[in-house]
Amino acid sequence: MLGRVTAVSSNATYSFSKPNREAVTLLAGLGVEGDVHAGTTIRHQFRMTYEPDLPNLRQVHLMHEELFDELALKGFAVAAGGLGENITTRGVDLLGLPEGALLHIGAEAVLEVTGLRNPCAKINDFRQGLLGEVFALDPVSGEFTFKAGIMAVVLRGGPVRPDDSVRIELPPLPHRPLERV
Structure with missing residues (x-):
């Protein structure tokens, strides 16, 4: 499966949306350089208050641009970075990936998929x-459907820009479906 990056976003402070950038730099084991969610331990504002020592499985938030198309048909105008994602993609079935899938982005960066983003109020x-x-x-x-993107950790850092390719490497079988992280 080969897709592409359509936008990259980051923010040094906590806010719901993140401004688009010309490029972001991924740092191995940390996340997006200069982003408020980068770090080895959890940086989610609410969860830090009661689970501050958990490993950060939410270093990078990825969102499929196709969701924005779907939302527009229902009257919701949402653009890249609007839902707080760091990397917006097109042509990648992010929600269909198994846990442990590797995303090779651009020439250098490699992310490991950790789970689904749990959307909040x-x-x-x-x-x-x-x-x-x-x-x-x-x-x-009776199952919940989560469509607000996926989370990943950075295995190998590097720059990521719009129009970079996204190549998927599936983990060995059996595949584990994504759960909330």
């Missing part, structure tokens, strides 16, 4: 009613 502060579109209960299976 702040999404409704960004756009009222949006939470229901990125977090839903399947009426048949």
